[in-house]
């Protein structure tokens with residue numbers, strides 16, 4: 001059988017911000033949005049083996065073999081020069097992993113985990129792998145107590161969600177903006193499918209958390225806050241996580257945008273609570 | 288005035304010390320005017336060169352370093368010496384303990400152990416309402432922090448889930464005091480998840496309690512039991528530790544030509560010198576100090592035969608990294624599997640040697656290996672077997688890297704995990720991490736959460752706001768703030784990702 005493989009940019013064995021409890025987080029490479037505010041921009045693109053990053057590596061960890069870029073981790077000191085050199089926001093250090101590889105990591109860390117979250121990039125761009133992995137977890141008596149979740153930008157169509165939801169415990173969904181034009185300018189894509197996904201997932205009982213990134217001058221406006229409150233009210237109750245735009249990892253023009261302040265986040269949180277949203281999570285730290 | 292008198296005068300006129308703190312520093316100076324217990328020249332040289340360290344215990348050990356009285360004795364039979372009848376009510380029991388503590392010395396002059404408080408007080412709780420219990424514990428806690436302000440003072444609770452343990456954790460999270468330090472003894476067969484969850488939620492709140500793996504510790508000791516005291520030392524109940532001498536593994540490594548030379552020759556040599564130093568200190572304590580001619584022994588609070596000697600080690604990280612360099616290997620301790628494996632080999636070799644070496648006067652005639660948490664005067668040497676400040680991997684990798692060491696350190700191995708503040712909105716993650724670490728064989732679980740005012744410095748607690756005050760020369764009510772301030776300034780532990788961990792002893796005035 002041809003079992004699907006994933007292109008993985010990173011694996012974390014400890015995360016307390018990607019769903020309930022401690023989670024193994026697997027970041028899948030490749031995204032169908034191009035957010036100006038992305039704090040992991042090098043997870044967006046898929047490598048086309050152009051070779052531009054090879055000379056940028058001082059450690060000799062990258063080379064071209066039979067037309068493909070090959071990465072040798074032993075000398076790499078994680079300086080990230082290759083990421084900066086890549087013209088398409090790809091990453092020459094990604095690994096290819098099969099379902100069995102991820103199951104192995106889960107088993108190695110089982111005592112410490114409440115579940116697994118697939119993040120990105122956009123995890124659903126590798127949907128076949130997600131379905132196969134989550135299905136394998138559910139089928140394994142030693143692993144099936146773990147919750148399986150997806151961190152998503154919501155671009156996946158309902159037909160795609162329908163394939164993965166039977167083996168998914170919850171989705172952490174980002175809504176970047178409610179105003180269509182703001183969404184388009186922040187992400188390069190409209191928001192109709194995102195809003196549809198939120199409603200679809202909520203109706204299916206799988207919307208674990210809605211996330212809203214507060215970007216000063218873009219999504220901290222009264223209209224956005226109003227739209228967020230109204231949307232959540234119509235949905236009928238969901239946990240909201242407000243994230244504050246910060247500069248860490250951000251490249252391009254958005255680096256000059258101001259970071260979101262505690263006050264602006266708290267103001268929106270207060271508004272949500274007034275609208276009866278019971279669970280509003282705000283950042284623990286502002287940097 | 289000669290320099291000695293000048294120093295004494297400096298102490299008595301110091302504007303930041305209380306009269307009691309001055310009296311303590313004066314007594315330390317006086318003790319250290321006496322000659323050191325007899326050491327042969329080789330041992331004395333290793334001591335002088337900083338390969339061996341006595342943690343500034345003093346020249347004339349006239350009291351054991353750590354004393355763990357069985358307070359159950361005084362609650363059951365009262366005390367003839369102290370003219371105390373056996374207590375009949377909860378108020379009388381707490382009062383009795385408060386009196387008892389004043390007669391229990393330790394290296395710091397204050398008790399390092401104040402009892403398995405829930406087990407001690409439960410028999411007196413019948414007919415006491417939950418609210419009545421809560422109010423009494425709160426007053427008791429306030430008394431402890433204000434009258435015995437030493438962060439090494441340690442209370443134990445658990446492993447059962449009971450009213451007193453719950454009241455204590457409620458009060459502890461509410462008051463966020465430095466003293467007392469607190470350990471929950473955790474047994475997966477006995478302790479409920481609910482109580483462990485209260486404990487890990489408290490860690491998020493105030494970086495306390497410390498959670499000890501009860502089945503592992505219980506198997507190390509005997510039916511008379513053990514307790515966790517000071518900064519996470521596991522010691523026999525009704526006894527304690529006569530002394531703690533520690534070996535700087537970094538200094539041992541730099542004196543070695545290769546890994547084999549280190550393991551086969553140099554390490555055994557310095558371990559033998561360490562045993563000689565332990566013998567000298569235990570000899571003075573047991574044969575000359577007359578400490579044991581005490582009502583504590585006569586009335587059965589302690590038993591002369593139940594004092595171990597702690598065989599401390601520190602600087603594992605630097606030792607391994609140096610030995611890796613000697614082999615031309617770049618992998619660093621804590622991050623590289625081969626470097627970590629070398630560390631486990633060293634721990635295993637030391638454990639075997641300690642197990643095989645008789646120590647006079649010690650409980651079971653043996654010392655106990657201890658991964659020592661450090662002291663404020665340490666520079667460029669990492670406590671115990673810890674991973675150096677600022678280079679720690681994520682908490683799960685961190686636990687897994689240190690796990691194999693835990694089997695080798697029966698008298699305690701304190702690692703402090705630093706957890707970033709995002710855990711506050713997801714405390715379940717800390718619960719799972721703690722439970723996972725203990726289930727995998729961690730002897731103890733200790734964590735600091737970034738952003739807490741109350742943090743650990745190498746094992747004891749300090750308040751960051753006190754350190755700031757102390758540095759502004761206002762003085763501090765608690766004995767450990769000076770230490771914490773010194774440790775922070777000298778070793779950069781406040782840089783620990785994202786915050787502190789720390790250490791143990793009061794080295795004397797102006798050191």
Ligand code: SF4
Nearest residue numbers: 057076077079080082
């Ligand atoms: S991060 Fe990239 S550029 Fe830097 S050493 Fe590693 S492979 Fe080379």
Ligand code: SF4
Nearest residue numbers: 047048050051053086
């Ligand atoms: S990572 Fe980027 S620069 Fe390097 S080969 Fe791939 S596409 Fe080219």
